[in-house]
Amino acid sequence: MSDHEYTPKSKVGKWFNDRLPLLTLANHLTDYPTPKNLNYWWTFGGILTFCLITQIVTGLVLAMHYIAHADMAFESVEHIMRDVNYGWLIRYIHANGASMFFLAVYIHIFRSLFYGSYKSPREIIWIIGIIIYLLMMAAAFMGYVLPWGQMSFWGATVITNLFSAIPFVGEGVVTWLWGGYSVDNPTLTRFFTLHYLIPFLILGLVVLHIWALHVPGNNNPVGIDVKKPSKDTVPFHPYIVIKDGFALLMFMIVFAFFVFYAPNILGHADNYIEANPLVTPAHIVPEWYLLPFYAILRSVPDKLLGVVAMLSAILILAVLPWLDTSKIRSAVFRPLYKQFYWILVADVLILGYVGAMPAEGLYLLVARVATTYYFLHFLVILPVLGLKERTIPLPLSITEPVMGGSPNMAMAKKNESKIE
Amino acid sequence: MSDKKPERRDFLFTATYAVGAVGAAAVVWPLVDQMNPDASVKALASTEVDVSSLKPGNTITVLWRGKPVFIRRRTQEEIDVARSVKMEDLIHPEKDEDRAKNPEWLVMLGVCTHLGCVPLNDKGDYDGWFCPCHGSHYDTSGRIRKGPAPWNMEVPKYEFVNANTIKIG
Numbered sequence: 001m002s003d004h005e006y007t008p009k010s011k012v013g014k015w016f017n018d019r020l021p022l023l024t025l026a027n028h029l030t031d032y033p034t035p036k037n038l039n040y041w042w043t044f045g046g047i048l049t050f051c052l053i054t055q056i057v058t059g060l061v062l063a064m065h066y067i068a069h070a071d072m073a074f075e076s077v078e079h080i081m082r083d084v085n086y087g088w089l090i091r092y093i094h095a096n097g098a099s100m101f102f103l104a105v106y107i108h109i110f111r112s113l114f115y116g117s118y119k120s121p122r123e124i125i126w127i128i129g130i131i132i133y134l135l136m137m138a139a140a141f142m143g144y145v146l147p148w149g150q151m152s153f154w155g156a157t158v159i160t161n162l163f164s165a166i167p168f169v170g171e172g173v174v175t176w177l178w179g180g181y182s183v184d185n186p187t188l189t190r191f192f193t194l195h196y197l198i199p200f201l202i203l204g205l206v207v208l209h210i211w212a213l214h215v216p217g218n219n220n221p222v223g224i225d226v227k228k229p230s231k232d233t234v235p236f237h238p239y240i241v242i243k244d245g246f247a248l249l250m251f252m253i254v255f256a257f258f259v260f261y262a263p264n265i266l267g268h269a270d271n272y273i274e275a276n277p278l279v280t281p282a283h284i285v286p287e288w289y290l291l292p293f294y295a296i297l298r299s300v301p302d303k304l305l306g307v308v309a310m311l312s313a314i315l316i317l318a319v320l321p322w323l324d325t326s327k328i329r330s331a332v333f334r335p336l337y338k339q340f341y342w343i344l345v346a347d348v349l350i351l352g353y354v355g356a357m358p359a360e361g362l363y364l365l366v367a368r369v370a371t372t373y374y375f376l377h378f379l380v381i382l383p384v385l386g387l388k389e390r391t392i393p394l395p396l397s398i399t400e401p402v403m404g405g406s407p408n409m410a411m412a413k414k415n416e417s418k419i420e
Numbered sequence: 421m422s423d424k425k426p427e428r429r430d431f432l433f434t435a436t437y438a439v440g441a442v443g444a445a446a447v448v449w450p451l452v453d454q455m456n457p458d459a460s461v462k463a464l465a466s467t468e469v470d471v472s473s474l475k476p477g478n479t480i481t482v483l484w485r486g487k488p489v490f491i492r493r494r495t496q497e498e499i500d501v502a503r504s505v506k507m508e509d510l511i512h513p514e515k516d517e518d519r520a521k522n523p524e525w526l527v528m529l530g531v532c533t534h535l536g537c538v539p540l541n542d543k544g545d546y547d548g549w550f551c552p553c554h555g556s557h558y559d560t561s562g563r564i565r566k567g568p569a570p571w572n573m574e575v576p577k578y579e580f581v582n583a584n585t586i587k588i589g
Contacts, residue, residue: 161535180461182486280537284553303570
């Protein structure tokens with residue numbers, strides 16, 4: 001695993017390591033050569049690991065007090081909030097932690113999109129990441145159902161009904177998911193079970209994600225290969241550990257702001273009303289992190305095609321490494337791609353905004369235009385751009401632009417001539 | 421591989437895989453089927469509803485098998501509108517005569533066929549029902565007229581036990 005042979009210094013360490021090479025693994029992780037030009041957008045992997053651990057720990061504690069039963073779930077959540085020692089804190093960390101997790105994962109994904117981290121030889125890392133993202137959405141959705149409020153109940157109804165769009169077997173699949181003829185107690189108990197299971201599946205996939213990362217090593221802002229170990233790299237510990245730690249601290253300030261000052265701002269007031277199968281809330285809106293896909297669903301007037309469009313919007317990411325025909329990774333050297341990248345960011349934000357608005361009039365029109373553009377970006381713009389775009393020449397190594405003060409070779413050369 | 425003649429051992433491998441696959445499927449099925457509605461859910465009896473208090477133009481909502489059922493006593497005007505619609509104007513063509521055997525009474529599942537929300541009464545472009553979730557409009561016969569829902573609201577099995585009581589299921 002490591003790039004050099006490792007032998008523990010102590011006799012006991014050597015004895016243990018010969019039988020189970022855990023110390024070799026630990027040594028690989030600390031010495032792991034990392035490009036020295038990584039910027040703060042690269043700290044979100046560590047932040048995401050923190051988010052996952054936080055959700056698992058707070059979730060375990062909540063499961064000790066929560067009761068997964070349609071008649072008692074709502075009250076047990078109120079019991080956690082009012083009676084359990086620090087229950088309010090743990091639940092608010094868990095609920096806002098989900099939002100923080102998605103905030104971090106979106107930054108992480110858009111970092112990859114900007115710097116081309118999904119390209120060869122890192123396709124498998126990217127695809128595992130997309131699977132993790134899908135599992136995160138499933139876990140978040142099922143977790144939102146557990147308090148058994150109005151939004152829980154109707155969110156569960158709407159999302160499970162998506163499967164009824166499948167031709168012929170759709171109704172049967174939905175009945176199977178519910179374990180009845182509507183969302184009810186059997187649905188709640190199985191959602192609780194799966195909500196408990198998924199984070200551990202994610203944990204396993206995170207191990208594979210990092211393993212696959214450690215084969216080619218990190219991409220970097222310049223997007224060219226590094227020679228490792230060389231002047232291009234620094235060991236993971238202490239350099240990246242300290243940088244990740246500082247970024248995590250900044251992130252925790254934002255996290256703490258939501259938990260302590262605005263714990264309900266990202267939720268919906270309707271979810272403090274107990275589930276009522278006879279009344280649908282006037283505005284059903286998913287959590288903010290699902291809004292862009294919700295807007296895509298609603299922008300298509302046909303039920304089946306709407307569901308297909310929504311799923312495609314996510315799954316299209318899995319084939320991104322083959323849709324993007326450009327060999328240049330970093331957007332820094334792709335002047336046109338850089339502009340389209342920011343248009344895509346705006347497009348997704350617009351989709352998120354209209355997803356929260358009623359699906360009518362101008363909002364619907366905007367949603368349709370933005371949905372069309374979303375697919376155009378991946379299916380037309382990226383394949384064509386890779387063939388047509390005139391890119392800026394790449395530097396010879398990542399050390400060159402660092403020393404020259406500019407990531408652009410032409411600029412670096414100019415600086416050199418100035419010095420002369 | 422292809423030019424090698426199959427041997428006794430190849431046959432044994434194939435037979436082993438086949439038996440293994442059948443065994444695995446036999447074990448998986450109970451694990452899958454346990455999620456389907458259980459006996460207690462299926463055994464849910466029918467619901468009887470007293471509708472004597474309903475005046476023309478009123479709707480009540482009752483719960484049947486966990487789902488809301490609308491019972492509407494329609495006005496003559498609503499019946500006339502519902503019965504005069506041309507079949508070619510409908511997304512899911514169904515005659516009002518088939519949906520409401522007794523024209524005064526419309527009984528249907530109060531579940532939008534799009535994604536399962538409960539539509540609102542006396543709302544929408546066709547003065548029937550309007551689903552607030554994704555904007556489906558239903559007419560006074562509960563038929564889908566506009567929006568993403570693919571079908572009319574479903575009419576369950578029901579009967580009049582006597583003049584004042586409807587039995588659903």
